[in-house]
Amino acid sequence: xxxxxxxxxxxxxxxxxRAAKAAVARRNRWGRRSLILPAMIYTIVVTQIPFVITIWxxxxxxxxxxxxxxxxxxxxxxxxxxxxxxxRNAVVNxxxxxxxxxxxxxxxxxxxxxxxxxRFRGRAVVRTLLISPFLVMPVAGxxxxxxxxxxxxxxxxxxxxxxxGVGTLDWASRFPMPTIIMxxxxxxxxxxxxxxxxxxxxxxxxxxxxxxVDGAGPWQIFRRLTLPHLRTFLELCVLLGSIFIVQTFDSxxxxxQGGPGQATxxxxxxxxLQAFRRFEIGQAAAxxxxxxxxxxxxxxxxxxxxxxxxxxxxxxxx
Amino acid sequence: MSTVAERAPGRVEERTPRPGRFRPRRLLxxxxxxxxxxxxxxxxxWMFLTGFKQEADAFTSPPKLVFKPTLDQxxxxxxxxxxxxxxxxxxxTVLSTLLVLALAIPCAYGLAIKPVExxxxxxxxxxxxxxxxxxxxxxxxxxxxxxLQLLDTVTVLIILYTAMNMPIAVWMLRSFFLExxxxxxxxxRIDGATLRQELVRVxxxxxxxxxxxxxxxxxxxxxxxxxxxxNLTASRAATVPVFLVGFITSEGLFWARLxxxxxxxxxxxxxxxxxxxxxxxxxxxxxxxx
Numbered sequence: 001x002x003x004x005x006x007x008x009x010x011x012x013x014x015x016x017x018r019a020a021k022a023a024v025a026r027r028n029r030w031g032r033r034s035l036i037l038p039a040m041i042y043t044i045v046v047t048q049i050p051f052v053i054t055i056w057x058x059x060x061x062x063x064x065x066x067x068x069x070x071x072x073x074x075x076x077x078x079x080x081x082x083x084x085x086x087x088r089n090a091v092v093n094x095x096x097x098x099x100x101x102x103x104x105x106x107x108x109x110x111x112x113x114x115x116x117x118x119r120f121r122g123r124a125v126v127r128t129l130l131i132s133p134f135l136v137m138p139v140a141g142x143x144x145x146x147x148x149x150x151x152x153x154x155x156x157x158x159x160x161x162x163x164x165g166v167g168t169l170d171w172a173s174r175f176p177m178p179t180i181i182m183x184x185x186x187x188x189x190x191x192x193x194x195x196x197x198x199x200x201x202x203x204x205x206x207x208x209x210x211x212x213v214d215g216a217g218p219w220q221i222f223r224r225l226t227l228p229h230l231r232t233f234l235e236l237c238v239l240l241g242s243i244f245i246v247q248t249f250d251s252x253x254x255x256x257q258g259g260p261g262q263a264t265x266x267x268x269x270x271x272x273l274q275a276f277r278r279f280e281i282g283q284a285a286a287x288x289x290x291x292x293x294x295x296x297x298x299x300x301x302x303x304x305x306x307x308x309x310x311x312x313x314x315x316x317x318x
Numbered sequence: 319m320s321t322v323a324e325r326a327p328g329r330v331e332e333r334t335p336r337p338g339r340f341r342p343r344r345l346l347x348x349x350x351x352x353x354x355x356x357x358x359x360x361x362x363x364w365m366f367l368t369g370f371k372q373e374a375d376a377f378t379s380p381p382k383l384v385f386k387p388t389l390d391q392x393x394x395x396x397x398x399x400x401x402x403x404x405x406x407x408x409x410x411t412v413l414s415t416l417l418v419l420a421l422a423i424p425c426a427y428g429l430a431i432k433p434v435e436x437x438x439x440x441x442x443x444x445x446x447x448x449x450x451x452x453x454x455x456x457x458x459x460x461x462x463x464x465x466l467q468l469l470d471t472v473t474v475l476i477i478l479y480t481a482m483n484m485p486i487a488v489w490m491l492r493s494f495f496l497e498x499x500x501x502x503x504x505x506x507r508i509d510g511a512t513l514r515q516e517l518v519r520v521x522x523x524x525x526x527x528x529x530x531x532x533x534x535x536x537x538x539x540x541x542x543x544x545x546x547x548x549n550l551t552a553s554r555a556a557t558v559p560v561f562l563v564g565f566i567t568s569e570g571l572f573w574a575r576l577x578x579x580x581x582x583x584x585x586x587x588x589x590x591x592x593x594x595x596x597x598x599x600x601x602x603x604x605x606x607x608x
Contacts, residue, residue: 031512031513032428032431032513033428035424035425035427035428035513035517036424036425036428036429036440038421038424038425039421039422039424039425039444039484039488040425040440040443040444042421042480042481042484043443043444043447043481043484043485046477046478046480046481047447047450047455047481048447050455050458050459050462051450051454051455051458053458053461053462054454054455054457054458057457057458057461064461112351112354115347115350115351115354116351118347118351120347120348120351121348122348122352123351125355126351126352126354126355127595128592128595129355129356129358129359130354130355130358130359131591131592131595131598132358132359132362132588132591132592133358133359133361133362134591135538135584135587135588135590135591135592136361136362136584136587136588137541137542137544137558137559137562137580137583137584137587138542138544138559139542139544139559139562139563139583140365140559140562140580140583140584141361143562143563143565143566143576143580144361144364144365144576144577144580145361146566147573147576148361148364148365148368148376148573148577149361149364153379154376154377154378154379154381154573156360156364156381159379159380159381186358186361189358190358191602194595194598194599194602195599195602195603195607197599198599198607199607233607236603236606236607240602240603243449246451247451247452247453249453249544249545250544250545250559253544253548253563254563254566267451267453268451268452268453268545271453271456272453272545272549275456275457275460275549276460276549281457281461284457285457285458288451288453288454288455288456288457289454291451291453291454292450292451292454295449295450295451295454296449296450298449299446299449299450302449303442303445303446303449307442
């Protein structure tokens with residue numbers, strides 16, 4: 001370096017080369033940015049701007065059915081949200097519903113994944129049948145449960161349970177919450193199952209073999225090797241599952257309409273009532289903000305888990 | 319069924335291809351698996367069956383398994399103008415999926431080949447939009463759509479479904495792009511290909527199956543979507559789920575007809591999902607699990 005720097009001619013060449021290189025790099029960077037930007041701008045416009053507007057709306061008293069009723073009221077809507085017994089009820093229902101649905105579908109999904117991890121004849125068919133509830137349009141699934149499955153007189157469920165002394169039980173009105181939890185478990189178990197099955201199948205066979213040679217029993221292997229290996233997958237199931245299941249709207253709308261009374265009114269359904277039955281835009285917006293903040297807290301944890309899953313990626317050679 | 323085949327005598331333990339896994343009793347596994355599969359699939363099977371019944375056969379106690387099949391219900395549905403709903407659903411699904419792919423493919427590619435600064439932030443920005451509850455934004459979306467005269471149009475559904483599927487598509491596609499051997503891209507670059515040419519001529523053909531899988535995931539979510547369709551459309555742009563909901567009130571007692579309509583509504587996605595089941599897990603976990 002010191003030698004070349006003595007000669008001004010060489011130095012100019014070096015500078016020019018460096019400038020050219022920087023220009024290419026800049027062009028490349030913009031080339032890459034231009035690949036990313038359209039999708040990003042689209043997503044910001046469609047998803048983030050409405051959210052910001054929601055904040056603005058939440059500070060206003062505004063009913064769409066009363067034109068000219070719009071005025072700025074500050075945090076009044078939030079006060080109403082938090083003092084509303086209906087809101088507290090909806091929060092409790094949401095937590096009960098989401099937690100039970102996630103837990104049960106996770107457990108059933110794990111059992112089914114373990115079954116499907118074994119080799120047996122017809123395994124592909126069994127897997128195909130098992131993922132079907134997840135693919136069924138949720139509206140159609142909910143309608144079928146409400147009618148052909150759970151009808152007190154003609155429903156299949158009561159027919160099957162007849163030998164056990166269940167008469168013409170009206171599930172949706174006697175046990176509203178268990179009913180919608182059950183439908184959610186039916187729908188989301190396949191989701192848990194396929195994620196956990198991927199987890200089971202990604203286990204190294206060598207390690208399992210080694211454990212067996214060392215005399216470990218099946219239960220021990222499951223407890224000590226399989227479960228720890230599955231941990232990340234279980235976390236992923238719980239977090240993604242919660243995020244999707246907490247938004248459940250279709251089956252509540254169809255099977256119980258949030259009732260009887262408010263027994264199955266969860267936050268999404270409560271918000272729907274505020275916005276589209278009563279057209280209380282300001283209050284619905286405040287409710288939306290509160291719901292979203294709650295979700296952000298869960299989502300932050302979820303992102304951290306996802307982020308951990310991706311941590312290895314940068315180091316791994318491609 | 320399969321249990322019979324498994325009952326063959328012999329030292330099963332020696333034939334098992336994956337030794338050491340947690341395996342309960344040999345016979346128990348297929349039996350339990352089949353029982354679970356039949357249980358979970360039963361509502362779908364019953365829907366399919368009931369769709370071919372006369373209403374009188376649908377309302378019986380005990381339920382009828384054997385009956386004279388009829389296509390009357392399917393005929394009745396199409397007489398009642400099911401077709402416009404199907405067309406609306408198909409348009410919203412197909413066009414939004416195409417738009418997602420058009421935007422997400424370049425984006426995922428740009429994120430896969432890196433050094434864009436903060437690529438990780440961009441990636442997590444996308445995913446965070448999927449985590450926000452849809453209800454959180456529905457109010458202004460409704461008001462904006464109303465002001466832009468977009469209420470009750472398929473356009474508003476296309477716009478929203480595209481945004482809804484974008485994060486999944488970007489993440490999933492990126493995971494496929496990452497699997498393209500770097501050497502191939504570098505070879506193209508050395509041969510003087512621009513970024514665009516490299517993407518279109520070299521990389522896209524290699525990830526075509528991944529793109530197809532991504533498209534299927536987008537189709538599933540768009541086709542099944544109900545909340546936006548319910549709140550933003552009325553008579554002209556209503557989609558298939560909205561048509562089905564009409565059965566709760568006006569036709570609550572027509573089970574056979576409801577089942578026929580539900581079968582039509584579910585079939586496209588069921589078939590798509592069965593075909594793409596290997597890729598399903600990847601789409602549902604945003605490419606995190608393969």
